[in-house]
Amino acid sequence: xxxxxxxxxxxxxxxxxxxxxxxxxxxxxxxxxxxxxxxxxxxxxxxxxxxxxxxxxxxxxxxxxxxxxxxxxxxxxxxxxxxxxxxxxxxxxxxxxxxxxxxxxxxxxxxxxxxxxxxxxxxxxxxxxxxxxxxxxxxxxxxxxxxxxxxxxxxxxxxxxxxxxxxxxxxxxxxxxxxxxxxxxxxxxxxxxxxxxxxxxxxxxxxxxxxxxxxxxxxxxxxxxxxxxxxxxxxxxxxxxxxxxxxxxxxxxxxxxxxxxxxxxxxxxxxxx
Amino acid sequence: xxxxxxxxxxxxxxxxxxxxxxxxxxxxxxxxxxxxxxxxxxxxxxxxxxxxxxxxxxxxxxxxxxxxxxxxxxxxxxxxxxxxxxxxxxxxxxxxxxxxxxxxxxxxxxxxxxxxxxxxxxxxxxxxxxxxxxxxxxxxxxxxxxxxxxxxxxxxxxxxxxxxxxxxxxxxxxxxxxxxxxxxxxxxxxxxxxxxxxxxxxxxxxxxxxxxxxxxxxxxxxxxxxxxxxxxxxxxxxxxxxx
Numbered sequence: 001x002x003x004x005x006x007x008x009x010x011x012x013x014x015x016x017x018x019x020x021x022x023x024x025x026x027x028x029x030x031x032x033x034x035x036x037x038x039x040x041x042x043x044x045x046x047x048x049x050x051x052x053x054x055x056x057x058x059x060x061x062x063x064x065x066x067x068x069x070x071x072x073x074x075x076x077x078x079x080x081x082x083x084x085x086x087x088x089x090x091x092x093x094x095x096x097x098x099x100x101x102x103x104x105x106x107x108x109x110x111x112x113x114x115x116x117x118x119x120x121x122x123x124x125x126x127x128x129x130x131x132x133x134x135x136x137x138x139x140x141x142x143x144x145x146x147x148x149x150x151x152x153x154x155x156x157x158x159x160x161x162x163x164x165x166x167x168x169x170x171x172x173x174x175x176x177x178x179x180x181x182x183x184x185x186x187x188x189x190x191x192x193x194x195x196x197x198x199x200x201x202x203x204x205x206x207x208x209x210x211x212x213x214x215x216x217x218x219x220x221x222x223x224x225x226x227x228x229x230x231x232x233x234x235x236x237x238x239x240x241x242x243x244x245x246x247x248x249x250x251x252x253x254x255x256x257x258x259x260x261x262x263x264x265x266x267x268x269x270x271x272x273x
Numbered sequence: 274x275x276x277x278x279x280x281x282x283x284x285x286x287x288x289x290x291x292x293x294x295x296x297x298x299x300x301x302x303x304x305x306x307x308x309x310x311x312x313x314x315x316x317x318x319x320x321x322x323x324x325x326x327x328x329x330x331x332x333x334x335x336x337x338x339x340x341x342x343x344x345x346x347x348x349x350x351x352x353x354x355x356x357x358x359x360x361x362x363x364x365x366x367x368x369x370x371x372x373x374x375x376x377x378x379x380x381x382x383x384x385x386x387x388x389x390x391x392x393x394x395x396x397x398x399x400x401x402x403x404x405x406x407x408x409x410x411x412x413x414x415x416x417x418x419x420x421x422x423x424x425x426x427x428x429x430x431x432x433x434x435x436x437x438x439x440x441x442x443x444x445x446x447x448x449x450x451x452x453x454x455x456x457x458x459x460x461x462x463x464x465x466x467x468x469x470x471x472x473x474x475x476x477x478x479x480x481x482x483x484x485x486x487x488x489x490x491x492x493x494x495x496x497x498x499x500x501x502x503x504x505x506x507x508x509x510x511x512x513x514x515x516x
Binding site: 091122141181186196197200202219240243244248 | 293311314315318319322323326401404405408409411412416417419420421442477480481484485486487488489490491492493494495496497498501
């Protein structure tokens with residue numbers, strides 16, 4: 001009996017993903033969450049030419065959660081004519097960051113080295129964070145194309161955290177906390193984060209304490225950000241998070257019904273006893 | 274090449290999802306392959322982007338010198354000459370110290386000298402604790418306390434909803450901390466306060482669980498999108514072959 005119920009749940013979840021995906025059901029994005037709006041507003045408030053750094057600290061296993069955030073964030077910065085520098089402290093984040101930059105920059109006609117730069121992966125984690133506060137060139141001597149940092153036009157005036165207006169950590173692990181310890185607490189660097197659903201609850205205390213400007217929470221946050229920047233118009237393709245969230249809503253509805261049935265069954269079982 | 278990688282990824286995805294039926298050799302194969310590839314990729318990347326530029330290059334510059342080329346322009350004769358020289362930088366050899374400490378981690382694999390591993394661990398722990406302890410205290414205790422109490426310093430400027438939020442947060446913090454307070458027996462008033470703390474904890478766990486479910490469903494949706502694209506690709510290829 002138990003095995004049958006398990007299979008029935010698998011089947012229901014599968015169908016609740018498959019049917020809306022094939023039929024293309026789409027729901028509008030509701031009220032934008034405060035934490036996502038805060039990141040958007042902060043970037044909107046930056047003057048042209050300001051520098052935004054993005055750390056790609058995640059891997060391929062969380063692409064649906066974080067990659068849409070990365071692309072929407074880069075597109076927003078490009079739209080506002082901000083300079084964007086990217087790097088990865090997770091080895092698996094290196095190709096994902098590169099791909100996000102290349103895809104968005106190509107569609108928005110941005111020039112490598114002038115509008116954005118990508119340094120690739122750097123080993124060292126907290127050491128990298130600490131050294132960036134003193135001299136970025138100590139940890140990023142060259143970019144991922146092996147061009148010395150001093151020869152990259154965009155990096156001419158970027159020396160350390162003082163020259164970075166916002167650092168966004170796209171994370172699937174504990175890197176946000178480490179950034180808060182070493183970059184915010186020690187150097188006062190303004191921080192924001194885009195994180196997976198699994199760790200998003202841990203982030204809210206840091207927002208209310210002012211340690212993070214805001215947090216873009218997983219696929220939901222990605223969809224909200226795509227809505228805020230009008231992603232499909234900007235890049236000429238539908239936003240992955242927005243499409244995924246419509247399906248997500250249906251699965252959530254199913255799960256809520258299943259939880260309610262499970263609880264009802266539990267109460268009835270207790271009464272029978 | 275892209276088509277091959279798509280096929281490989283699709284087959285491995287199906288291998289992983291076969292676990293829903295039961296543990297089987299296809300799942301095991303895909304799981305082991307994933308772990309192996311991830312480790313191999315990380316090792317190569319760390320070697321290429323960590324060891325080569327920050328150890329090897331420095332050692333080389335310290336021992337055999339670095340090739341430096343510069344041009345001298347003679348404005349009077351309108352000529353330029355390029356000079357190349359090798360400049361040794363012995364101070365760069367200092368990198369050998371952290372390298373030796375780091376290499377001691379590998380002593381674990383040789384039983385006779387495995388005790389050497391204690392030194393890099395001690396070094397890492399000491400350094401990490403020394404740096405992180407004061408900053409961690411500031412981040413997790415002082416700043417959080419400030420975040421909890423600061424709304425009361427400007428209560429006259431807050432809306433009724435914000436005041437409610439601030440009070441709720443303070444009550445939540447006090448009650449939850451009381452639950453973890455073991456120096457007094459949980460009786461009478463303390464018992465009630467700690468019970469309220471449990472309710473706050475349950476709400477916190479519920480929120481974390483909800484977000485975790487959202488994260489897992491996102492991954493399923495991502496894979497389903499990928500499989501849909503793969504199936505479309507297969508249909509396109511088949512229809513191209515059979516006209």
